[in-house]
Amino acid sequence: MKNDILWAPDEEAFTESGLARFAKACGFDPRGYTDLHRWSVSDPGAFWSALWDFADVLGEKGDVFFVPDEAAWMTGARFFPDAQLNLVENLLRGPVAEVAVYEVLEGGAQRAITRAELRQCVGRVAYGLRSQGVMPGDRVAGVMPNTIDGLVAAQAALSIGAVWTSCSPDFGTAAIVDRIGQVDPKILFAAPRYRYGGKNHDIGARIADVMAQMPSVEALVLSGEGDVPAVSSVAMDAFGQESELEFARLPFDHPAYILYTSGTTGAPKAIVHRAGGVLLQHLKEHILHGDVRLGDKVIWYTNTAWMMYHWMMSALGAGAAIVLYDGAPILKKDEGLDPSPLWNLAEKIGVTHLGTSPKYLATLAAEDYAPGKRHDLSALRSLLVCGAPTLPHQFDWVYQAIKRDMVFSSISGGTEILGSFLIGSPLHPVRRGQLTVKALGHAVDVLDDRNAPCIGRRGDLVCTEPFPSMPLTFWGEGGDQRYLDTYFADRAEIWTHGDVAELTHTGGGYVHGRSDNTLKPGGVRIGISEIYAVCETYPELDDFLVFGASHEGDEEVVLCLKPTEGSEITADLVKRIRGHIRTAASPRHVPARVHLVSDVPYTINGKRVEGAARTTVAGGQVKNLGSIANPDCLEQYKSLRRENTL
Numbered sequence: 001m002k003n004d005i006l007w008a009p010d011e012e013a014f015t016e017s018g019l020a021r022f023a024k025a026c027g028f029d030p031r032g033y034t035d036l037h038r039w040s041v042s043d044p045g046a047f048w049s050a051l052w053d054f055a056d057v058l059g060e061k062g063d064v065f066f067v068p069d070e071a072a073w074m075t076g077a078r079f080f081p082d083a084q085l086n087l088v089e090n091l092l093r094g095p096v097a098e099v100a101v102y103e104v105l106e107g108g109a110q111r112a113i114t115r116a117e118l119r120q121c122v123g124r125v126a127y128g129l130r131s132q133g134v135m136p137g138d139r140v141a142g143v144m145p146n147t148i149d150g151l152v153a154a155q156a157a158l159s160i161g162a163v164w165t166s167c168s169p170d171f172g173t174a175a176i177v178d179r180i181g182q183v184d185p186k187i188l189f190a191a192p193r194y195r196y197g198g199k200n201h202d203i204g205a206r207i208a209d210v211m212a213q214m215p216s217v218e219a220l221v222l223s224g225e226g227d228v229p230a231v232s233s234v235a236m237d238a239f240g241q242e243s244e245l246e247f248a249r250l251p252f253d254h255p256a257y258i259l260y261t262s263g264t265t266g267a268p269k270a271i272v273h274r275a276g277g278v279l280l281q282h283l284k285e286h287i288l289h290g291d292v293r294l295g296d297k298v299i300w301y302t303n304t305a306w307m308m309y310h311w312m313m314s315a316l317g318a319g320a321a322i323v324l325y326d327g328a329p330i331l332k333k334d335e336g337l338d339p340s341p342l343w344n345l346a347e348k349i350g351v352t353h354l355g356t357s358p359k360y361l362a363t364l365a366a367e368d369y370a371p372g373k374r375h376d377l378s379a380l381r382s383l384l385v386c387g388a389p390t391l392p393h394q395f396d397w398v399y400q401a402i403k404r405d406m407v408f409s410s411i412s413g414g415t416e417i418l419g420s421f422l423i424g425s426p427l428h429p430v431r432r433g434q435l436t437v438k439a440l441g442h443a444v445d446v447l448d449d450r451n452a453p454c455i456g457r458r459g460d461l462v463c464t465e466p467f468p469s470m471p472l473t474f475w476g477e478g479g480d481q482r483y484l485d486t487y488f489a490d491r492a493e494i495w496t497h498g499d500v501a502e503l504t505h506t507g508g509g510y511v512h513g514r515s516d517n518t519l520k521p522g523g524v525r526i527g528i529s530e531i532y533a534v535c536e537t538y539p540e541l542d543d544f545l546v547f548g549a550s551h552e553g554d555e556e557v558v559l560c561l562k563p564t565e566g567s568e569i570t571a572d573l574v575k576r577i578r579g580h581i582r583t584a585a586s587p588r589h590v591p592a593r594v595h596l597v598s599d600v601p602y603t604i605n606g607k608r609v610e611g612a613a614r615t616t617v618a619g620g621q622v623k624n625l626g627s628i629a630n631p632d633c634l635e636q637y638k639s640l641r642r643e644n645t646l
Contacts (some may be wrong), residue, residue, distance in 0.1 A: 006399050007407065007430040017426040018287040022054050030427055033437060034507065041443035041465045048079060048280055048441065048468060055283040055317070058093065059085025059249055068466075074493045075484065077466035080252040080276055087256050087275040088158040089247035090283075091316040092119050094294075099321045102297070103148045104345045106195050106327020113148060118155075119245050121148070125156035128240025132219050134186055136161030136248055137255065141185035141217075143167050143176060143207065144304050145194040146326040149223040149236055151313065153189040154304075158256055158275075161248035162186075165258040165270075168303035169194045169201070171604055173209045174626035179260045179305075182270045183475050184216035189236065192226030197328040204228045252276030255472055259307055259415050262603045262627055269482065270475035273418050277468035281419040282314030284440060290353060290382060290409075291426040294319030300355030300384070301329050301342060306605050307415045308355060308386070315353075323349055329360060339364050343371045350379035357387045357606065358410075361394055362536055366564075370401035382407045384424065387607060389511055391533040392433030410435050412511045414497065416487070417469050421461065421497065422509050434508040441467050446503050451491065454503075458512060458527065461501035462494050470495070500527055517610050519548040520555050521588050528610070530585035531559065538577065540567040543600045547614040549593065551642065558617065559591035560640075562600055569596050574646045593645040599633035613637050 014020050020030035026047075028036045040047040045066030052061055062082025069076025092100075096116035104110045113121070134140060140157035144150030144166060157164045165183055167176045169191055180188075188211070192204040207228045211217060220233040227233070256275035260268040286292040298315040299322065302308040315322050325345060331338040346354055364371070371377065380403055390410040398408050409424025412435055421444045422435035430436065438444040443465035448454045473479040474486075490496040500518050503509040512527035519526050528546040535544040543562040548555040559577075563569050574594050582590050601609040604627060612622045616637040625631040 004432040005429040006395055006432055007404070009427055009429070013426050017291045018293070019289065019291065019425060019427055022051070022288055025054055026050050033425070033427060037438055037440055040440040044079070044441065044465065044467070051280055051284055055287055057085065057279065057283070058090050059083060072493060074466045074470070074495060075488065078253070079468040083252040083276060084249040085252065085276055085279065086159065086161070086247040086249050087279050088122070088155045089249070090279055091155070091314060092122065094319055098295070100316060101148055101151060102321060102323045102349055104323065104325045106331070106341065110345070118152070120242070121152045122155045122159055123243050123245030124240040125152055125236070126159045126240070126245065127243035129156055129160055129162065129187060131240065132187060134160060134162050136250060137163065139163045139165055139183045139185040139258065140187045140189070141165050141180040142189040142304060143169050143171070143210070144189055144191050144223060145169055146302065146304055146309070146324045147223070148324065149191070150189070150304050151324065153221070153236070154313070159245065159247050161250050161254065163255045163258055166304045168305040168604070169203055170196065170303070171305070172626055173206050175604060176210050177213045178624065178626055179268050179270070181214050183258055185214065186216060187219050187221065188214070188217045189221045189223060190228070191223040192228055193224060195327060198331060202226060207231070250275065253472060257310055257418070258475055259310070259418070261415060262605065262607065267624060268627065269486070271416055272472045272475055273469065274472045277470065278310070278418055279314070279317070281417070281469035282311060283317055285311070285419055285423065286315050286318040286320070288440060289423045289425055292318040292320050292353060296320040296352040297323060297349055297379070298353040299323035299325060299345070299351055301325060301357070301360070307418055310418060312355070323351060329356070330363060337367055339367055339369045340374070343375045346377060346380060347375040352379050353382045353384065354380060355384040355386070358385050358390045358394060359388065359606070361385065361398065365394070365397050365401070366539060372402045377403050380406055382409060382424070384409045384411060386411045389513060389529045390433070391529070391536055393533070393537070395430070395432045412499070416471060419469055421463060422511065428507070431506060431508060434504060434506070434510060436508050438507070446501050446509070455505055456502065458500055458502045460515060461497045461499040461511065462491065463497065464494050517547070519557055521557055522554065526586070526588055531557070531581055531589055531591070534577065534580045534584050538573070540564055540569065540573060545597070545600045545608055545610060545613055546591070547610040549614065549617055551592070556592035557589065558593045558595070560595045560597045560600065560613065562597050569646065571646065593642055595640045595644070596646060597633070597636055599630055601631070601633055602629045603627055604629045
């Protein structure tokens with residue numbers, strides 16, 4: 001429908017954008033995305049080879065681009081079996097005098113370094129790693145803030161063929177050990193102090209506890225001020241020496257990163273990602289779907305543990321500078337909340353691509369903070385969000401409060417593919433509430449209960465053809481089998497992603513939430529995103545959580561409400577919310593139980609943990625409290641009883 005179009009590309013996009021130029025180079029009309037996408041998944045070797053050439057990847061490609069496996073079509077397929085490359089070599093190339101990285105701290109301090117200076121820093125630390133005996137395949141870990149030091153440590157490890165894995169410094173001891181402790185790192189980079197939310201945090205004792213539980217670590221390298229008691233260490237400034245930067249070119253499938261699942265249902269799974277798959281996936285997303293160009297400036301608000309940190313780092317390979325912001329995106333001050341930090345830096349630096357979360361946008365709207373009216377955002381061409389479903393009314397708000405002349409891309413994928421299945425496009429209109437297109441190279445579909453593809457109906461999001469950024473394995477004993485059990489147990493040789501989604505006749509789609517958060521009151525499958533969409537419209541609500549609870553052989557909907565400061569959750573308000581849910585969604589979405597809570601559980605990466613609340617209310621034990629940022633709030637959920645509903 002035309003009236004749901006909020007933005008449309010101009011004619012120049014069909015000649016000048018990276019996606020248009022790639023389509024033409026491959027013999028396709030830039031206005032015929034459907035044909036281009038069909039080709040990208042039906043002839044994967046040709047597509048990914050064409051992308052390699054278009055992005056001018058450094059390395060030896062080899063003569064074979066794709067090797068199918070008829071017995072295991074997805075899990076047995078191989079891409080570029082004869083290739084040799086280095087991920088960081090492709091990120092650090094480019095004009096040496098151009099700024100590569102801007103670092104902005106919460107207090108406002110800012111510095112920038114050029115590509116030549118970044119290469120020099122990486123070369124020095126890489127020398128230090130080699131001097132410590134680090135070899136290709138060895139793991140190097142970080143507990144680092146989002147600073148230049150953290151970036152240098154990661155890139156130095158990758159440059160010599162080591163495998164990088166990281167946690168954010170706000171993770172607790174158990175959360176760190178549960179993750180990087182699995183993979184036996186040889187070197188640990190850490191920052192004993194960091195600043196967040198107006199407070200200075202000293203985690204030196206925590207790093208000491210981590211070291212005591214990770215005997216594999218042979219050297220501790222410290223960034224910034226502070227120390228780690230009773231543990232020998234070396235300052236990062238003194239680690240290594242000036243040295244010519246050399247890149248270890250290794251096979252396409254050589255491991256580069258280990259990332260971790262949220263771990264709320266058990267120990268976090270350690271997902272091993274291959275260097276070549278990460279590089280091609282990210283270059284495709286930046287250059288083609290994001291239209292990132294030489295000289296652009298890209299930021300995603302993230303920490304060093306989240307997949308979007310690694311994604312943002314790869315924008316260097318598209319010729320862009322990246323912006324590292326370390327601190328809180330919204331500051332608490334005596335006069336109230338200050339949402340300006342990201343917009344201040346966007347204005348000052350001239351950010352072209354800014355990534356954040358729907359929750360952040362909802363907070364801005366609740367604070368009546370309109371960035372477009374307070375800041376010069378003339379350089380901004382693209383706003384991106386992920387991490388949770390973006391609600392339709394948020395699309396309206398973005399174009400009213402931030403900027404009309406830009407692409408707004410709600411994207412969806414995951415840590416397990418280090419990229420997106422549904423993504424934005426410079427050649428397609430932005431439609432209210434929709435993710436714009438299926439990503440090139442991904443045979444995305446939605447299957448219903450019959451395992452039949454469907455349009456306009458909800459089902460399981462799947463991918464039916466192989467792609468290079470599929471995980472290499474899960475780390476540890478039985479990792480291959482655990483990987484297969486996670487994504488291919490439901491459907492043999494079809495990737496089942498775990499999201500409830502819906503594709504549209506326009507070529508886009510919606511992601512309604514995780515499959516394990518789907519509710520079935522009365523045996524009818526419903527999603528929780530519609531309930532969240534209603535709750536978002538009430539200023540009296542600071543936060544909310546929806547999950548299912550068993551009752552008399554059925555499942556009923558439970559809604560927990562956290563009031564905003566100074567607001568009261570009255571019986572009349574609850575009645576209005578229930579009525580609104582009934583009309584906006586359906587009678588089956590109406591919660592049978594409504595409870596008042598003081599907080600909502602979140603993962604340490606900022607996602608609501610419906611499953612933890614559900615388990616707690618049912619009297620069970622959450623398996624991995626270390627993955628929850630605020631586990632103490634679950635104590636209140638133990639006392640939520642059906643007879644005490646509002």
